[in-house]
Amino acid sequence: MLRSAHRTRPATPPSPSPPVVTVVMAVYNAMPYLTEALESLERQTIGAHRMEIIAVDDGSTDGSGAELDRWADRFPPLRVIHQQNSGGPSGPRNRAIDEARGRYVFVADADDLLGDEALERMVGMAEENDSDVVLGRMAGLGGREVSVLAFKHAARADLYTSNVYRSLNPQKLFRRSLLNDHGIRFPVDLWLGEDQMFCTEAMLAAHVISVVGDYDCYYARRREDGQHLTLRDRSAWQSVEPVKRVMDLIAERVTDADNRRQLLARHFRQIMGKVLLPVAASEKFAGAFRDDTYRYVREVCDTYWEPEMIPHLPALTWLRLYCFLEGRYTQLEVLARFEEHSQDPEIVENGRVFRPYPFFRDPAAGLPDELFEMTDRLKARHAVTGARWDGDTLTVSGHARIDGLSTRDVATRLLLRSRDGARTHELPTRHTPTPELTREHGKDGRYDLGLAGWEATLDPDTAADGRPLAPGVWDLWARVDIQGIRREIRLTAPAATDDGGWPIPGGRIRAAGGDSVVPYRTKGGKFALDIGGGLRPLTAQGMATGQRWDGEALRVTGAGWIDSVPREEVTAQLVLRCRQSRLQVTVPTRPADIPREALDALPAHGVPADLGFTADIDPLTADHGSPLPPGVWDLHLRLTAPGVTREVRLRAAGAPATGELWRVRPLTGPDGRPRLITPYLTRTGYLALDSGGIYFTPENQLLLAGAGRAPDNRRELVVSGRVGVYGTPPGDLRLRLTVGDDAPRLLPVPLAAPRPADPLPAVPGPERDVAEWPAFSVRVPVPGGAFRRPAITVRLELPVGEELYASRPLTVN
Incomplete structure (x- = not known):
């Protein structure tokens, strides 16, 4: 019935820059749910400046139009259009799509809600993958049930191999150019099933379909007032025609026969469950309505049914459809009233x-018996519940069963299958009780699943029929035989624990041949073994995340790990190796926390088994109580786990901090002579220690940048430079100034934080980051006149004990 039009509200002038997404909302008598829907849009984290909302009031009579106007006055992204009632949501939605300016269009119902991050996540998915259609995971409100099968998170979901075609509601994100280029709009001549026409056409035209499956994007409501259009009375033709229209579309657009049958089978499931069975099951439809429904459905079957679709239908659906196709209406009506959970156990x-x-x-x-046979339909179910090393053997446990069969007469074998499938080795299992499976999956005692559990012992040295497993990748499978029915299942790896643990045990070095044995989770989540390290080598990594002087000791903190080995199995030692003498010094470590940001910068296989450590290197006692001999010492990290030892050169997360670790540290040894100790970062990013000034001498730590007459006073000399010596006490650093043949003068040198204008000296040797060193600038009065311009020599000096360290002299004429 057409109602008189509301006043037309002038549209808010569009903003200069188009929004990213337009939310399209058809509104008809949606109070009080409309307010909640608008509130959920106001909370969208994508930001009001990036979205617009076009709400078309389709002649509401319950105050929905006034509520929209009230919101438009206070919420700029909302544009309201009032029109006469059109009789269904298609017209208002199409008008809003025509008005949309966003790059994407999201279709929302006025009585539903969006999750706060819905638009931001869905637009982000579309931008990242160039998606034309994005599904967001849905949840139910008010007792409404929503299937989640279609919402497996995927950047790119194939229309034919994924479950996305199970979701044909329009509450999705669509690229607006897709809708406009293909002329995709809601059919205005349908008030039922128009959603499926729109979505099917969009999905068939889409190049990329994505799914946000890790967040509840949309909450679909079951209204308490029962005002859903789908609950209205309809004729037999109105029930069947929308399904037939979608099937016509599929038949026209999908040329591959297998893909076409798969999509059509989805609608045969629909036409059986939503159209045919309710009519067959209830006596209130007996007579002309039932006869008309049967006639329309038979026309659809005559046009599109093919026996090749049988595997795509559930067993009971196929049995019912068979009875319908064969004209066995009495049997169909009994089967329509049959509830599957009431059946007896399988035979x-x-x-x-x-x-x-x-x-x-x-x-x-x-x-015929074939209609009731389930042999090829029964799926195997399994889980790996544990995996651990017991000495040199790997113990794997789990459970396996077959749908519809009690676990009597069960036999399970663990299979090791080479990645190329050419070789398979069988291992026996011990069955373990699983009463919890009967409680959870036994369907009220119909099935006894108490013997589904199994445990197997895998010895890599004997698993190949008494011989060692050959190098390569071996996938773990289970073969389960129950009452003469056999299934083989590729095992799924144990999932990560709630506390972030890694339940797959670490790798080992096996006794036979010395090959590594690494259990791991594949990218697809399956359980596999790498023998020999071809894919998952037992490599190790180490990183220093901090270095500072603590008294006379250099404290190094960092992290290390052996790939695929749990951290609780790993111990660490710091090893110093001298490049010149090949001497080796070991330093014990202590456990420490790990800066996660530094670790994230390094790549690792799988999940890094990280171990934090702290080590104190005292150069005066590091060599078994004696001073560290002169030389350049590279720092290594030795990591040890059961059956595994790896040693890696220690990388640094960044250069040592100049503010607390200047380049050279003078230490006084037992003999009273100072020694120069310099921690530094090699050009390739590794941490090293220069003991004795091999590379880092006073000449490249006490640097003069320049000396010259002060521009504002010709009788003053300005001397500037940088100092890279750690812990220089005030007053120790001095400037030696010699003017001609006069006696030298010694002047104090105050250090300060460097400024951008401070001159940089030329740097000899391997030094880097000199710009961060403390700087000095000293003004010195010097004699002179019109006839006397003597040569002036300056030198930077640092006395340490009985030693005097000095820079290269600088002469100014």
């Missing part, structure tokens, strides 16, 4: 499984 005969639905082996019905 197993000679390696075949039958489900005893009504009329199974009923002589009067005469239905």
Whole structure:
């Protein structure tokens, strides 16, 4: 019925820059739910400046139009259009899409809600993957049930191999150019099933379909007032025609026969479950309505049904459809009222499984056994519940079962199958009780699953029929035989624990041949073994995340790990190796926390088994109580786990901090002579220690940048430079000034933080980051006149004990 139009509210002038996303909302008598819907849009984290909302009031009579106007006055992204009632949501939605300016369009219902991050996540997914359609995971409100099968998180989901086609509601993100280029709009001549036409056409045209499956983007409500359009009375033609229109579209657009059958089968499931069965099951539809429904459905079947679709239908759906196709309407009506959970347990005969639905082996019905056979339909279910090393053997435990079968007469074998599938080795298992599976999956005691558990011992040295496993990748499978029915399942790896742990045990070095044995989780989540390290070598990494002087000791903190080995199994030692003498010094470590940001910068296989450490290197006692001999010492990290030892050169997360670790540290040894100790970062990013001034001499730590007459006073000399010596006490650093043949003068040198204008000296040797060193600038009065201009020599000096360290002299004429 057409109602008088509301006043037309002038549209808010569009903003200069177009929004990223337009939310399209058809509104008809949606109070009080409309307010909640608008509040959820106001909370969107994508930001009001990046979205617009076009709400088309389709002649509401409950105050929805006034509520929209109230919101438009206070919420700039909202544009409101009032129109006469059109009789369905298609017209208002199409008008809003025509008005949309966003790069993307999201279709929302006025009585539903969006998760706060919904638009931001869905737009982000579309931008990252150039998606044309993005599904967001849905949840139900008000007792509404929503299937989640379609919402497996995926950057790119294939229309035919994923479950995205199970979701044909329009509450998705669509690229607006896709809709406009293909002329995709909601059919205005349908008030039921128009969603499926729109979505099917968009999905068939899309190049990329993505799924945000890790967040509840949309909450679909079941209204308490029962005002859903889908609950309105309809004729037999109105029930069947929308499904037929979608099937016509699929038949026209999908040329591949297998893909076409797969999509059409989805609509045969729909037409059976939503159209045919309610009519067949209820006596209130007996008579002309039932006859008309049967006639329209048969026309669809005559046009599109093919026997190749049988595997795409559930067993009971196929049995019911068979009865309909064969004109067995009496049997169909009994099967329509049958509730599947009330059936008796499956019947197993000679390696075949039958489900005893009504009329199974009923002589009067005469239905063939094949309609009731489930042998090829039954799926195997499993889980790996544990994996651990017991000495040199790997113990793997889990459970395996087959749908519809109790676990009596069960036999399970663990299979090791080479990645190329050419070789398979079997290992026996010990069955373990699993009463919890009966409680959880036994369907109220119909199935006894108490012997589904198993445990196997895998010895890499004997697993290949008494011989060692050959190098390569071996996938773990389970073969389960129950009552003569066999299934083979590739095992899924244990999932990460709630506390972030890594339940797959670490790698080992096996006794036979010395090859590494690494259990790991594949990218697809499966359980595998790498023998020999071809794919998952037991490599190690180490990184220093901090270095500072603590008294006379250099304190190094950092992290290390052996790939695929849990951190609780790893111990660490610091090893110093001298480049010149090849001497080796070991330094014990202590556990420490790890700066996660520094670790994230390094790549690692799988999950890094990180171990934090702290080590104190005292150069005066490091060599078994004696001073560290002169030389350049590279720092290594030695990591040890059961059966595994790895040693890696220690990388540094960054250069030593100049503010607390200047380049050279003078230390006085037992003999009273000072020694120069310089921690530094090599050009390739590794940490090293210069003991004795091999590379880092006073000449490249006491640097003069320049000396010259002061521009504002010709009788003053300005001397500047940088100092890279750690812990220089005030007053120790001095400037030696010699003017001609006069006696030298010694002047104090105050150090300060460097400024951008301070001159940089030329740097000899391997020094870097000199710009961060403390700087000095000293003004010195010097004699002179019109006839006397003597040469002036300056030198930077640092006395340490009985030693005097000095820079290269600088002469100014």
